[in-house]
Amino acid sequence: MLSQAVVKRLKEIVGEKNVVTDKVGLLTYGYDGTLLSGEALGVVSPTTTEQVVEIVKLMNEQDIKLVPRGAGTNESGGTIPSEKSVVISFTKMTKIHEIDTENFVAVVEPGVINFDLQVELAKKNFYFPPDPSSFKASTIGGNLGECSGGPKCFKYGVTRDYMLGLEVVLPNGKVIQTGGRNFQSEPGYDLTRIIVGSEGILGLVTKVFVRILPIPRAKKTMLALYDKVEDASQTVADIVAAGIIPTTLELMDNLLINTTEDFTHAGLPRDAGAVLIIEVDGYPEDMDGQVKTIGEIASKIAKEFKVAQTAVEVDQIWTSRRSAFGSVARVRPSYGVNDITVPRSNFPKAIGGVLKVAKDFGVTIGVVAHAGDGNLHPLILFDQRNKEETETVHAAEQALCMMALDLEGTISGEHGIGLVKKKYLDKEFTPAAMEAFRKIKRSFDPSNRFNPGKIIDL
Amino acid sequence: MSDVNISKLKGIVGDAYVIDSPSEMAKYLKGQGKPAVVVLPASTSEVSSIVKLANEKNVKLGVGGAVVDTQGITGGIAMVMSRMNRILEMDHLNLVAVVEPGLLHKDFILKVAEAGLNFPPEPYVIETSSVGGCFAIGDSDSKSFEYGPTRTFLLGFEMVLPTGEILEIGNKCIKNVSGLDFIHFAVGSQGTFGIFTKLLVKLLPVPEAKKAVIGTFASMHKANATFNTLIKRNVHPTRMNLINASLAKIAKPGTEGQLVIIDLQGFKESGKNIANEVASVLTLGGGSDVKIIEEGAEYDQVINGWLKVRAELNAKPSEIVEFVVGPMKMPQALSQLEAQTGDLGAYPGIIVEGLLGYVCLALPEGTDKLALARKVNKLAMSLGGNVKGLLGHKLKAEVYNDAEMWKQTTSLLSELRQQFDPKGILNPGVSLEA
Incomplete structure (x- = not known):
């Protein structure tokens, strides 16, 4: 609990309505995109840099830690309040x-x-x-x-x-x-x-x-449909080898095709093993040549290749992709998302690795991937209320991380480390690199006041 | 007296690679300092052993690719990386290379081109810059609008820390946000966090077509005005550079007036149309001898001319002032600059990288650099920019009348440096105080 005096000071700094200390209010700031939660002593929402400075000074004086937060959508546990901390929410600095x-x-x-x-x-x-x-x-x-x-x-x-x-x-x-x-x-x-x-x-x-x-003058969105996920990854390798740099090479497997179809009705065939969304942008006069090359490459393996003809079609395709995470909630109430990434050449092996983890642990995994980046989002579907199942899922997540490292990849391509992946960090980095991180943290924050416990411990 | 143990150094790298006669040392050194010895290691473990040896006696150590800056290492060791010059791997599937730091930048570009790939960063000084130096300096260049600054091409490295410990970090993934971003933080740290011994470099496919459009102009203002026209027309070439009359002759012998070089790398179809569009903008803007260059050898000649001018300026960092403004603010910047410099064409040297809003001034002999930089910084700040880098930060803090911010920044920088190099032995000539 914050003392009355501290609450009063905080309210003086940011105004009455920008300080939250009631139990229900605090609860809503205790979560993020992960399954973790924590409880802060208070939540304070500054509106200016000067207010942030005042808050930092006050918290230092009171020996209270600060945990910064935006919208709390992160998938790493980066904004989960630590012990004896106040959440500093930036959602009111919106200019x-x-x-x-x-x-x-x-x-x-x-x-x-x-x-x-x-x-x-x-x-x-x-x-x-x-x-x-x-x-x-x-x-x-x-x-x-x-x-x-x-x-x-x-x-x-x-x-x-x-x-x-x-x-x-x-x-x-x-x-x-x-x-x-x-x-x-x-x-x-x-x-x-x-x-x-x-x-x-x-x-x-x-x-x-x-x-x-x-905004690029022109873009073209294409869809390729495959019997198997492995086939799609071959197209990815071939496009890169042809010297084309698409803006996007997004992959969804059969499970995700079906869950997004339930939600968006975009018209993706439910029996396809995988879909690849390919987009190129640039000058209009270069589009036809690239689309032709990509079409030839994809058609070698894909069972179907389409070029979106209208903006509506493009929107439909992207609505499917963007709703992928949320759509799986129709299958099971909870999902664990990962962002392991491997060198592009190991992408087919990583797909194989995901299938193996699903089998070994007896869990359902759907795959969305930024295939050109070698970045996979295996979504493990489960029910968080089932303790035993949840533990199996955690073990499967660990296996996925180790699989990515075995394939010379990284445990995080775009979500960050936070709390969720902190325990695997020393599997990816050598002691010298871990110490380099600590040297940097010590230089900025020797007393460990800002978001303590995230990424590394001092 | 020096504390350098020559016989131990010879034990590490072999007699032939420890040089202590001043006349033989000279070709590896620049600057006024007088190191006791030049040493040329061949492997990471040799580098590590040398650094550990330096630690024992607190000997200062400067590092360079082909040439070492001797500032701050009098009585110490100058380490030249030129024997570590191999390309260890060229990976076409992942578009990456693993390269040693002592390979000359220009040679790396050649080898990459031979492999059918592209490494966009420009060599800093054509003849002597190494790949290690490229990332140690970590600059941006006139292609950065399209390709991104130098750091974006580093995916990982092996480094010998100032304590002699070896640190490896990074992987072949083009997307990696694991841990703190020490990979990119090390770029530009000028060898103060450690010595690169291996670099994992990102490459790109070769563009389908390359073309250049050149033209000469009677005034810098007219030439620069065409850049604004191109930006307004939503044309963003790979390079959009301007060289004043004094330097233009170096880039292209026989040039009369200011030289505009527009580089277009991309696809065949659009390349043709854009080259025509650029050529007509240059002509309508008052350019003469406007020419579209498609032939490979002539294209290379034009680009090399640019790199030569760039290299001459980079070679004398104490005799240049660099600043940046918003690209579309360049006309005002040049007009206001003229009040300081007089006729822009006649000034010893002025180059403009139009897409980045960057200007580099080669100062006349006897110029008070700091005084000019102060004036130029005020001018640049009023146009959304500032003098480049650390000096710019100092001058900005002066304008804000915010001594505290400058103090905070420098104390943070020196704390970081000290965390990595507690004895202060590595590249002591690099100043973080401006």
């Missing part, structure tokens, strides 16, 4: 300060929802490439905290590649700026890069300078 299309930069507060920024940018025929599937709810601050990916990474990279500069409140309550409005403003070390993906353990971001791009 878009500036959209400067002429100079390819936008300046936003961390609580701006990714989709809201996209809508504003689209009015000017621009966009912000990182768009994780959660983009209708997740915030820019959250995206940068976890270094989110999404379906366009194969061509456009992840969140870190679009962060030009940050305003950061350090654990000592001081404010610094990293980077700027361009690629050339880092102060000696690339501080922006180390803060992106650090899940709030190094600093609290209060302003973000993001790189924005004009």
Whole structure:
């Protein structure tokens, strides 16, 4: 419990209605996209950098930890409150300060929802490439905290590649700026890069300078249907070998085709073993040639290959993909999602590995994948209320992580480490690398005040 | 007297690769410092042993690919990585290469091209830059708008830490957010966190077509105005560069006036149309001798001309001032700059990377660099930019009248450096104070 005096001080800083201390209120901030939960001492929602500074100072004085939070959609447990902590929620810092299309930069507060920024940018025929599937709810601050990916990474990279500069409140309550409005403003070390993906353990971001791009003049969306998942992965390898860099190579297996079909009625054939969504963008005059090459490659193996002819068709295809995670709830009440990633050449083996884990542990696993990136989302379906089943699922998740590492991959391609994958981190990294992480954490936050226990322990 | 133990060094790398006669050392060194010895290791374990030896006696150690900057290592060791110059793996399926740090950047580009692939970062100084140096400096260049800055091409590395310990990190996945992002944080750290001994580099397919459009202009303002036109027309070439008259002759002998170089890498069909569009924008904008270059050898000549100019400026970091503004703010920037520099064409050197809004000034002899940088920074800040890098941060903090922010930033940088290099022995000439 926070003392009356501290609650009073917090209310003085951010205003009465921006402090939550009641049991029911706290409960709602105890969850994120994972199955974990925790309870904070309080939730405070600042609206300015100055308020963030005041909160940090007060919490330091009181020896209370701070856990930053955006929309809480993350899949890593990165925002689960730790013991004796106050959640600092950035959902009220939602100003878009500036959209400067002429100079390819936008300046936003961390609580701006990714989709809201996209809508504003689209009015000017621009966009912000990182768009994780959660983009209708997740915030820019959250995206940068976890270094989110999404379906366009194969061509456009992840969140870190679009962060030009940050305003950061350090654990000592001081404010610094990293980077700027361009690629050339880092102060000696690339501080922006180390803060992106650090899940709030190094600093609290209060302003973000993001790189924005004009919407490509043309794009083409294609669908290829396969009997087997393995066949789809061959097409992926062949497209890359042909020197084409699609924006998207999304794969869904039969289970996901059926669950999304139940929900969206997009018209995907329910008997297909896998579907591959392929998208290319660029100049209009280059589209036909690329579509032709891709069509020839896919048709060698696919049982059907289609090019979307209208915007409505494109929308239908994407609605299926974007609702993939949610749609499985019709099968079982809970799902465990993973974001293991392997080198592209090992993708077929990883698919085989997922099937083996499903068999070995007797669990149902559906697969969605950013196939071009070698990034898989095996969804393990189960019922969290069944303790025994839940334990089996955790064991299966561990087996998936180990499988990815055996294939020279990583345990996290786009979701981050948080609490969920922290226990496997030293399987991926050598002691020297783990110590490098701790050196960095110690430099920023020697007293371990910001989001303690996430990613690493000091 | 130096604490360097020559015989132990010889025991590590062999007699032939420890050089302590000043006349033989000279070709490996630049700057005013006087290291006691040049050593050329051939393997990670040799690098590690040398660093451990340096630790025992607190000997300072500077590292370079072909040439070592001697600042801060008088009496110490200059480590040259040029023997570690192998490409260990070229993986076509995953579009990655594993390469040693001492391979010359220009040679790496050649080998990658021979393999039918593409490594976009420009060599910093054509003749001497190494792949290790490329990532140690970790800059952006005039192709970064399209391809991203240098760091985006590093997926992992092996590094010898300032304590001699070996750290390996990264994998062949193009998407990896596991742990803290030490992989990209190390890029640009100028060898202060450790010495790269192996680099896992991301490659791309070769573009289907390459073309260049060049033209000369009577004034920098007119030339630059065409860049704004192109951006407004939603044309974003691979490179969109401008070289003032003084330097243009180096890029292309015989050039009269300011030289515009537009590089178009991409597909055949759009390439043709865009080249025509660019050529007409340059011509209508007042350019003369506007030419579309399609032939490979001539294209390479034009690009190499650009790289040569770039290299000359990069070779003298103390004699240049670099700043960035919003790309569309460049006309105002150049006009205001003229008040400081006089005729832009006649100034010793000015280059503009149009898509990045970047300007590099080669200073006339005797210029007070800091005083000019201060003025230029104010100008740039009013146009959405600043002087580049650490110096820019210092000057920005001055303008904000925020000494505390500057103090916080530098104390964070030095704390980070100290965590990795508690004895301060590695590349002590690198300053994090601006």
